[in-house]
Amino acid sequence: MNDPVIRVENLGKRYRIGTARERNRTFREAITDMFASPWRFMKSALRKTPAPNEESSDHIWALKNVSFEVNRGEVVGIIGRNGAGKSTLLKILSRITEPTEGRIVMRGRVGSLLEVGTGFHSELTGEENIYLSGTILGMRSSEISRKFDEIVAFAEMEKFINTPVKFYSSGMYMRLAFAVAAHLEPEILLIDEVLAVGDAQFQKKCLGKMDDVAKGGRTVLFVSHNMGVIESLCPRTLQFDEGTLVFQGATKSVINNYLVSHQVNNSLIVDLAARNTINDSSMEIRFHSIWTETLYGELVRQFEMEQPFFICFKYIAHKAIPNALIAVRIETLSGQIIIDSWDSDSLNAEEILPGYYSVRVKVDPQDLHPGHYQISLVAAVHLIRWIDRVDGALRIEITPVSSKQVWRAERNAILARVLKWERTHHDNIATEPSLSNM
Amino acid sequence: MTSESLQQIIIEPKGKLGGFQFRELWQYRELLRFLIVRDIKVRYKQTVLGGLWAILQPFMSMVVFTIFFGHLAKVPSDGLPYPIFVYTALLPWQFFSGGISSSGNSLVANSHLISKVYFPRMIIPAASLGAGCLDFLIAFMLLILMMFYYGIFPGVGILLFPFLMVLVAFASLGVGMILAALNVSYRDFRYVIPFLVQFWLFATPVIYPASMVPEQWRWLINLNPMAGLITGIRSSLLNLPISWTDIWISGTISLLLFVIGIFFFKKMERRFADII
Numbered sequence: 001m002n003d004p005v006i007r008v009e010n011l012g013k014r015y016r017i018g019t020a021r022e023r024n025r026t027f028r029e030a031i032t033d034m035f036a037s038p039w040r041f042m043k044s045a046l047r048k049t050p051a052p053n054e055e056s057s058d059h060i061w062a063l064k065n066v067s068f069e070v071n072r073g074e075v076v077g078i079i080g081r082n083g084a085g086k087s088t089l090l091k092i093l094s095r096i097t098e099p100t101e102g103r104i105v106m107r108g109r110v111g112s113l114l115e116v117g118t119g120f121h122s123e124l125t126g127e128e129n130i131y132l133s134g135t136i137l138g139m140r141s142s143e144i145s146r147k148f149d150e151i152v153a154f155a156e157m158e159k160f161i162n163t164p165v166k167f168y169s170s171g172m173y174m175r176l177a178f179a180v181a182a183h184l185e186p187e188i189l190l191i192d193e194v195l196a197v198g199d200a201q202f203q204k205k206c207l208g209k210m211d212d213v214a215k216g217g218r219t220v221l222f223v224s225h226n227m228g229v230i231e232s233l234c235p236r237t238l239q240f241d242e243g244t245l246v247f248q249g250a251t252k253s254v255i256n257n258y259l260v261s262h263q264v265n266n267s268l269i270v271d272l273a274a275r276n277t278i279n280d281s282s283m284e285i286r287f288h289s290i291w292t293e294t295l296y297g298e299l300v301r302q303f304e305m306e307q308p309f310f311i312c313f314k315y316i317a318h319k320a321i322p323n324a325l326i327a328v329r330i331e332t333l334s335g336q337i338i339i340d341s342w343d344s345d346s347l348n349a350e351e352i353l354p355g356y357y358s359v360r361v362k363v364d365p366q367d368l369h370p371g372h373y374q375i376s377l378v379a380a381v382h383l384i385r386w387i388d389r390v391d392g393a394l395r396i397e398i399t400p401v402s403s404k405q406v407w408r409a410e411r412n413a414i415l416a417r418v419l420k421w422e423r424t425h426h427d428n429i430a431t432e433p434s435l436s437n438m
Numbered sequence: 439m440t441s442e443s444l445q446q447i448i449i450e451p452k453g454k455l456g457g458f459q460f461r462e463l464w465q466y467r468e469l470l471r472f473l474i475v476r477d478i479k480v481r482y483k484q485t486v487l488g489g490l491w492a493i494l495q496p497f498m499s500m501v502v503f504t505i506f507f508g509h510l511a512k513v514p515s516d517g518l519p520y521p522i523f524v525y526t527a528l529l530p531w532q533f534f535s536g537g538i539s540s541s542g543n544s545l546v547a548n549s550h551l552i553s554k555v556y557f558p559r560m561i562i563p564a565a566s567l568g569a570g571c572l573d574f575l576i577a578f579m580l581l582i583l584m585m586f587y588y589g590i591f592p593g594v595g596i597l598l599f600p601f602l603m604v605l606v607a608f609a610s611l612g613v614g615m616i617l618a619a620l621n622v623s624y625r626d627f628r629y630v631i632p633f634l635v636q637f638w639l640f641a642t643p644v645i646y647p648a649s650m651v652p653e654q655w656r657w658l659i660n661l662n663p664m665a666g667l668i669t670g671i672r673s674s675l676l677n678l679p680i681s682w683t684d685i686w687i688s689g690t691i692s693l694l695l696f697v698i699g700i701f702f703f704k705k706m707e708r709r710f711a712d713i714i
Contacts, residue, residue: 015712095449095556097711104449114554121476123483128476135472136555 005188005219006070006093011102013063013088062088064243066102070221075214077234077251078223079258084240086223090114090190093221108187108219111138115192117177122166126157126176129165133180147183154209155179182209189213192223207232227255227334259333259372268299270394272313272377284321285352285379285387288314290394292375302397305370305405305416311361313377315388317352324352324387327378328361330368331392338368338414367415369408370400463558470561470568477540477569492573493580496528503528507645516647518676522584526672527644529581530603533574534610534664535635540566541614542631546621549714559707560700563618567611581675595674602671602685609663609692612699619706622714638662643669648684660684663692 063085070076078086091097093104094112119136120129130151134144144151152161155175165173191210207229214220214233224230230237230251237254239247247257269291290313293299303309311328330339341361374392381387400406408416482488500521507513508520515523541563545552548562585591592599617634621627641662643651648669651659660666666681666688673680 091711092449095447096553098708099449099451101451104447106447106449108445110447112555118554119551121480123480124476128479132472132476135469136551136557138555141468141472 003072004069005072005107006068006221007105008069008093009067009103011063011066011089011092011104012061012100013085013092013097014059014061014100016059061243063092063099066240066243066245068238068245068248070219072219073217074236075220075222075234077230077237077254078221078240079225079227079230079237079254080240083242085243086240087114087192088243089240090192090221090223094190106188109138110188110190111184111186112190113137113181113184113192114190116174116181118181120165120173120177123164125164126152126161126168129176130180133177134183137181137184138186139184143185151179151183154182154205178206182206182213186218188219188221190221193225227259228332228336231255231334255334268301272390272393275390284319285315285317285324285326287377287379287388287390287393288316288356290314290375290377290390292394292396301395302399303365304401305368305398306366306401308362308364311363311375311394312359313393314356314358315377315379316356317354320351320353321381321387322351323381323384325380325382326359327380329376329378330363331374331376333372333374333395335391338373339363365398367417368398369416370398370405371409372397459558463560466557466561469557470565473561473565474568477565478572481569489572489576492576496525496532496577497580499528499532500525503645513646514650516649516678518590519588522581522588522590522676523647523672524645525581525584526675527642527668529574529577530606530668530671531639531642531644531664532577533570533603534606535639536570536573537567537607537610538614538617538635539631540570541611542617542621543628544614545618545710546625546628546714552714553711559710560615560703563614563703564611567607567614590676592675593677595677595680598674598680598685599671602667602674602689605689605692606664606667606671608696609667612692612695612697615699615703619703619710622706622710638664641665648681656684657687660687661691663688663695667692 066085066089078089080086088097090112091114092099093106094110094114096112096114117133119133121132124132127148130148131141131144135141152158155172155178157172157176157179160168160172165176168176210220210222210233220234222230222234234251237248237251238245239254239258247254269289271289272287273289290311291299292301292303293310293312294303295308295310300309313328315326317324326343328339328341329337331337343359373396375394375396377388377390377393379387379389400409405416408418482491485491487494503524504521508515508524513520544562544566545559551557551562552559617627617631639645641659642664643659648656648659648665660683666684666686670680670685670688672678
């Protein structure tokens with residue numbers, strides 16, 4: 001059983017940042033440097049790697065002292081905050097960039113999916129792109145020919161296979177790109193967040209395919225922010241933080257550890273205006289801020305179980321968008337949606353006109369167990385496209401008020417709802433249920 | 439399948455400099471083929487004239503050079519009609535200069551690949567050069583027509599022609615790889631390349647015959663590998679006496695450029711993904 005196909009020993013990767021001292025972006029800087037400080041220029045030109053004692057501020061260790069092993073056929077999740085070093089690790093494993101120190105031994109063909117659509121060219125047709133992208137990802141052309149029909153069918157793309165991909169919708173493009181990637185068959189597969197695309201139905205299909213891959217005995221390293229996906233695909237998980245491997249083990253315990261250590265934004269009103277945009281269209285409608293309050297208008301993040309509260313948010317519409325809808329979602333911290341409510345549920349669905357909007361949604365949380373939840377916001381044109389979307393915009397906590405509720409939370413149920421029970425006592429077993437006579 | 443049958447990959451800092459792996463390049467030959475096909479297919483997409491551009495470019499240059507240098511400046515042409523004299527040199531020249539420009543810019547143009555997937559990086563400039571071969575072949579058709587028109591035909595010397603073209607390709611790829619690697623760190627080279635190509639054209643006997651250069655300076659001009667090679671190509675195609683010394687000097691320098699290009703490229707290659 002102990003058959004490591006990936007062995008990573010003391011891996012470290014240092015990047016140079018900031019000053020142009022050693023990393024001259026333009027030739028002119030290199031030339032000026034040469035004249036301004038000839039001695040330093042000579043030294044840096046002669047030296048291949050910086051001296052080990054040069055731990056100056058213009059270096060950053062993206063990875064440091066990372067060691068782990070992965071056995072054959074294991075599917076291992078990798079989680080951690082942005083900048084924790086997950087992507088750097090995958091880049092080193094897939095040989096895109098070299099480590100600064102340490103050593104990796106891998107056995108088998110390595111395939112990496114660091115983005116969807118690697119090598120796609122918009123001028124080429126779907127068919128040409130399948131071959132091009134497949135070859136770039138490491139398939140042989142005979143292998144691609146063999147799987148060609150399967151790839152086209154998986155992407156549901158039979159009609160458009162001879163159309164240049166520049167005429168594809170972004171959804172079609174993603175489907176085709178993923179279909180190619182999903183048919184890679186290396187012994188070791190490295191995957192970075194590629195499931196974050198496509199509509200829900202296609203995501204489901206991709207997950208199914210990933211599951212097949214995982215069960216097919218291949219070794220998979222899988223980076224994701226989606227704890228639900230990690231939990232369903234990977235029995236074991238590694239947690240990274242600031243370039244080091246901080247925790248590893250059974251996925252459930254690693255995820256718990258991660259969620260607890262994850263920093264929460266503690267100001268009561270969360271400013272959403274300064275976010276990075278997900279795409280250009282998110283400027284049409286943009287979420288501005290979000291908070292929660294009690295029925296009496298008190299700003300809080302903690303609510304007692306079964307106590308109703310309001311989710312409030314503001315958004316700005318920059319132009320009129322027909323059929324635009326807004327949704328509020330209450331999710332578990334691992335991203336599982338518990339409540340998904342759209343404005344059309346109780347408002348008249350009408351065109352959103354340009355302007356500023358304030359929204360208040362009343363939540364009756366009788367189904368929510370005590371615990372932590374996150375609230376996500378979505379603006380979308382129904383079934384067509386996302387406009388703006390904030391996952392995990394805000395985190396709330398539902399607290400139990402009685403010990404009974406605490407015990408109930410330990411039950412293995414998704415909903416906290418209690419049902420009404422009735423019971424009578426008899427001396428012997430009655431042939432007919434007689435509760436109705438009570 | 440036992441684990442022993444699997445190929446083992448060891449990743450360590452600083453892959454050995456001498457690690458020029460022919461075997462790995464060979465394994466990726468299909469990728470080279472697909473990238474060449476991609477570059478060819480994309481090149482003339484959405485143009486009306488398509489592949490005709492491959493003929494039009496050298497043809498228009500020939501017309502302009504014939505008018506200005508052949509007729510107005512009366513540049514000698516070794517007793518040949520000036521149009522065919524200049525066109526035989528323009529063919530390898532445009533292959534060479536086109537190769538320099540496209541392979542010199544190829545890494546930056548394919549940065550999305552370099553930062554997302556591994557393969558021997560050398561394939562990218564090589565594919566850019568390879569895509570230029572088709573243009574060369576198309577333009578060559580016009581030369582054949584011109585040969586019939588002027589009634590000038592090659593002799594045995596033509597046997598030398600393929601070898602000389604291979605040397606031109608080596609020189610082009612050598613220079614292209616150096617420029618491509620420099621372009622990754624210093625985007626200035628994107629602007630340097632057009633000037634380089636222009637100056638190099640005037641330093642090469644394309645629009646004038648090598649015989650115009652005084653005998654005692656011939657060795658100097660032959661340090662430019664294209665000088666000896668282009669004169670040699672012209673001689674082999676138009677049945678002129680072949681100067682072996684010129685070819686030896688230029689050929690050696692071409693190979694040297696190619697080897698230097700490979701070493702320089704390998705040395706820089708490691709940092710591509712980090713700084714592109």
